[in-house]
Amino acid sequence: MKQKMDKRPSGCPIAFGLDTFGDRWTLLIIREIMLGGKRTYSEFLEAEEGIATNILVDRLKQLEADGIVEKTRDPENRRSFLYHLTKKGRDLAPILVEIILWSGAHDDRPVASRVMVEKALKDRAGFVATLRAGKTVR
Amino acid sequence: MKQKMDKRPSGCPIAFGLDTFGDRWTLLIIREIMLGGKRTYSEFLEAEEGIATNILVDRLKQLEADGIVEKTRDPENRRSFLYHLTKKGRDLAPILVEIILWSGAHDDRPVASRVMVEKALKDRAGFVATLRAGKTVR
DNA sequence: TCTACGTATTGCATTTTGCAAGTTAATTAG
DNA sequence: CTAATTAACTTGCAAAATGCAATACGTAGA
Numbered sequence: 001m002k003q004k005m006d007k008r009p010s011g012c013p014i015a016f017g018l019d020t021f022g023d024r025w026t027l028l029i030i031r032e033i034m035l036g037g038k039r040t041y042s043e044f045l046e047a048e049e050g051i052a053t054n055i056l057v058d059r060l061k062q063l064e065a066d067g068i069v070e071k072t073r074d075p076e077n078r079r080s081f082l083y084h085l086t087k088k089g090r091d092l093a094p095i096l097v098e099i100i101l102w103s104g105a106h107d108d109r110p111v112a113s114r115v116m117v118e119k120a121l122k123d124r125a126g127f128v129a130t131l132r133a134g135k136t137v138r
Numbered sequence: 139m140k141q142k143m144d145k146r147p148s149g150c151p152i153a154f155g156l157d158t159f160g161d162r163w164t165l166l167i168i169r170e171i172m173l174g175g176k177r178t179y180s181e182f183l184e185a186e187e188g189i190a191t192n193i194l195v196d197r198l199k200q201l202e203a204d205g206i207v208e209k210t211r212d213p214e215n216r217r218s219f220l221y222h223l224t225k226k227g228r229d230l231a232p233i234l235v236e237i238i239l240w241s242g243a244h245d246d247r248p249v250a251s252r253v254m255v256e257k258a259l260k261d262r263a264g265f266v267a268t269l270r271a272g273k274t275v276r
Numbered sequence: 277t278c279t280a281c282g283t284a285t286t287g288c289a290t291t292t293t294g295c296a297a298g299t300t301a302a303t304t305a306g
Numbered sequence: 307c308t309a310a311t312t313a314a315c316t317t318g319c320a321a322a323a324t325g326c327a328a329t330a331c332g333t334a335g336a
Binding site: 016111 | 151
């Protein structure tokens with residue numbers, strides 16, 4: 001598992017945040033949950049960007065250890081587990097929204113998707129509230 | 139230099155943001171500039187977290203290539219260079235502030251610094267505006 | 277020219293990542 | 307009851323990124 005215990009602890013809040021989710025995959029998993037309504041390991045594996053299975057397990061364990069997601073058995077399918085966000089995880093919503101807004105303003109590629117950007121531009125506070133409430137958006 | 143050209147392009151704005159600054163060091167460098175008022179290579183090297191020289195060069199080049207920082211010669215010391223944020227870079231201010239707020243709410247360690255957190259809590263919009271304007275905060 | 281300073285570059289060991297294949301446990305089909 | 311299937315991992319190994327120390331390059335001042 002990704003060990004970040006001895007990662008030069010500074011009291012800086014930016015560094016604390018980056019220690020928690022400052023890598024290529026962690027926020028993408030949180031995106032899958034918060035924006036995509038995904039809940040299971042196999043759903044996360046289907047993500048467009050193609051996360052490797054060992055990395056996914058590693059990050060899910062770290063997210064659980066950090067109190068950002070909680071893992072429970074799926075009552076409707078006992079070979080499956082459900083990952084859902086804690087309050088600490090849902091509180092990441094404003095960060096995701098600001099990233100969406102920044103990309104909306106600066107991603108000039110033709111492939112850039114505007115769906116989320118428009119929602120965030122139209123009613124930022126409402127969008128954050130929707131995400132925080134755990135309602136699926138797409 | 140960190141190559142991210144072939145990094146599974148998805149149109150997702152979250153993925154775009156993470157492709158740009160989703161690693162351990164890039165946002166720390168931007169923090170040094172935006173919150174710390176640092177401008178030169180050697181000032182960045184003094185950062186609390188201790189970035190390696192090769193990584194620092196790599197990230198500065200990538201930030202320049204991405205149009206987030208601009209590199210100019212220091213008119214007062216012609217063997218030094220100044221790195222300053224472009225608009226695209228200054229627009230990262232809201233993301234940094236949301237990270238500060240999140241950490242402020244969830245970092246329970248005794249070492250956690252509250253200075254930035256208090257500023258952000260007291261007047262978030264004003265704090266963002268100050269950062270975006272390029273005024274030093276600490 | 278000699279020396280210092282600021283900014284890099286290089287070499288190499290360590291760590292992390294990516295990918296493919298294999299494993300375990302719960303469920304369903306026959 | 308057994309075999310196949312599904313879901314969630316685990317393992318092994320090559321490739322890439324990182325960390326660290328040493329070295330080099332481009333001003334500039336003495």
